[in-house]
Amino acid sequence: MTDEIVVVEGDGIGKEVVPAAVSVLDAVGDFEFVAAEAGDAVKERTGEALPQETYDVVADADATLFGAAGETAADVILPLRTAVDSFVNVRPAKAYPGVNALRPETDLVFLRENTEGVYSGHEDRLSADLSTLTRVVTTSASERLAEFACDYAPDGFQVAHKANVMRETDGRFRDAVVSVAEERGVETEEVLMDAFATRVCLDPTQFDVVVCPNLAGDVLSDLAAGLVGGLGLLPSANIGPDNALFEPVHGTAPDIAGEGVANPSATILSAAMLLEHLGYEDEGAAVREAVESTLAEGPRTADLGGDASTEAVTQAVIDRLD
Amino acid sequence: MTDEIVVVEGDGIGKEVVPAAVSVLDAVGDFEFVAAEAGDAVKERTGEALPQETYDVVADADATLFGAAGETAADVILPLRTAVDSFVNVRPAKAYPGVNALRPETDLVFLRENTEGVYSGHEDRLSADLSTLTRVVTTSASERLAEFACDYAPDGFQVAHKANVMRETDGRFRDAVVSVAEERGVETEEVLMDAFATRVCLDPTQFDVVVCPNLAGDVLSDLAAGLVGGLGLLPSANIGPDNALFEPVHGTAPDIAGEGVANPSATILSAAMLLEHLGYEDEGAAVREAVESTLAEGPRTADLGGDASTEAVTQAVIDRLD
Ligand SMILES: CC(C)[C@H](C(=O)O)[C@@H](O)C(=O)O
Ligand SMILES: CC(C)[C@H](C(=O)O)[C@@H](O)C(=O)O
Secondary structure (H helix, E strand, O other), rough: OOOEEEEEOOOOHHHHHHHHHHHHHHOOOOOOEEEEOOHHHHHHOOOOOOOOHHHHHHOOOOEEEEOOOOHHHHHHHHHHHOOOOOOEEEEEEEOOOOOOOOOOOOEEEEEEEEOOOOEEEEEEEOOOEEEOOOOOEEHHHHHHHHHHHHHHOOOHHHHEEEOOOOOOOOHHHHHHHHHHHHHHOOOOOEEEEHHHHHHHHOOHHHEEEEOHHHHHHHHHHHHHHHOOOHHOEEEEEEEEOOOOEEEEEEOOOOOOOOOOOOOOOHHHHHHHHHHHHHOOOHHHHHHHHHHHHHHHHHOOHHHHOOOOOOHHHHHHHHHHOO | OOEEEEEEOOOHHHHHOOOOOOOEEEEEEOOEEEEEOHHHHHHHHOOOOOOHHHHHHHHOOOOOEEEEEEOOOOHHHHHHHHOOOEEEEEEEEEEOOOOOOOOOOOOEEEEOOOOEEEEEEEEOOOOOOOOEEEEEEEHHHHHHHHHHHHHHHOOEEEEEOOOOOOOHHHHHHHHEEEEEEHOOOOEEEEHHHHHHHHHHHHOOHOOOOEEEOOOHHHHHHHHHHHHHHHHHHEEEEEEEEOOOOEEEOOOOOOOOOOOOOOHHHHHHHHHHHHHOOOOOOHHHHHHHHHHHHHHHHHHHHHHHHOOOOOOHHHHHHHHHOO
């Protein structure tokens, strides 16, 4: 049976890097691609950034490859994460040979809780002066994340939180994660999220797999992106129980959109995660290696100091697959 | 009239770096020092990390110099910030010549909202599975911070937030800050807190004064600490309308406490901020310059690759004041 992959290009360079990644997928397997729309352009045309059709097709797909959305990013990606019932956002942040990185020894994976925290979306305007947001933490979501973390990192992981201030909510998160890990015999180390921010700059090799609440994962993984040389190289996977959505961590890059010079690496690496998720371990590893050797040897796009086009880099990756 | 300065050493290296800073203050002015207790040791003895007496004397003082507290840090510092009605935490993060920094060009000041956000402390255990935290944002607190920011940075500042997700609360924060700045004719630039984390690593000179909600300020200033070489050099000021509390950003450093080798620079720089706050601009500037030239020329403590004692470094700072 052919796997069905939904493809949502979105806006800006999404329209360039997603087709690049699709051509790489095409080179390693036999997939049925189903295009769906979301983002600023769709909103302008139809009034809705995320059409119900797109939500439905993503919810039903085996996997989705998403590019980026512009102003409407939150309106698109947060519901799409819900569409795949994604309880964990897997965000590797790795420095690659050949890429100028502030900390070339960085090799981290963030396992970000993907359903709750401040993203739960309950906000109220209680008076002319005061608004509140209800931050939600459940033991069940924390345990589900912890089970995933134990499978992903059986040799142990770090848990970043702010339970010294958010005692009840991050305390619940921490207790749930640590107790699942204890039951499973997996070692954990706790670190306050602010201390993590300092320590990861001083020595990123202190950490490897970092489990954290939703917003902590958002900010700390972007920090790690800074250590490896920017967002242009970071893939991510939103994993649900029977479904998943893969996306580069970067945005639409409006300054270079339409010029055919965007770096497709993050999206191709996201496609490699997609392949592994669908069970194509060898193909996923091959794509990742092809991207890594292209980063090391070139050709390179302008963000990495080269002058190659998106297409030339993509072709170089495909050529290395043979 | 002699200014009264309350001195709270706290635990660990607080007992070493605070006396160091007091001897510097003694060298430049005529102050009445009033000792007060807080922290783990007091809790062990009396059951309370922050005795009511300490709270009261801090609330009544012209200024307080605080060291650090151990396990009880949150129980001590959060109420003490309330005691001085502190609406802003001023956190400079600057790389100094002579100190090994990941980004030597870093020169930032964070103006952190100091009363609300997730620090408002309202948490509820709603069921066996679910806890909530009520994040509070008011226009009044945001405006008070913005007025301070306009005085502090009349040439403009950045506003970091996550209003694309926390639309109502961080939206309120952003709108209040930006509209005060507009009225005052001060330029602002907005940046999402996750994007800030990446961008500050890639090029910290893009930013100078960064206004942010409470937890964002906590994490992003600790990130900047990582760029300048660690927490050992970062002072801070908790400013209230008629009162203020000054503290190094670092903690109690239990690994080296009691050995007389702690780096007193962050606390002495906090004392310099205290001097300026009390109107001793020249003395404050002189102390800061003395610390900077000691960092550049030595002697240095072990954390900076030297082997000088806390006392020797403090004496070197005092000698440079003459
Ligand atoms: C666009 C935004 C809602 C999103 C988030 O905060 O999760 C983005 O920053 C990310 O990290 O994927
Ligand atoms: C100790 C803790 C409560 C405190 C905070 O979160 O504000 C600390 O991290 C700080 O930054 O001063």
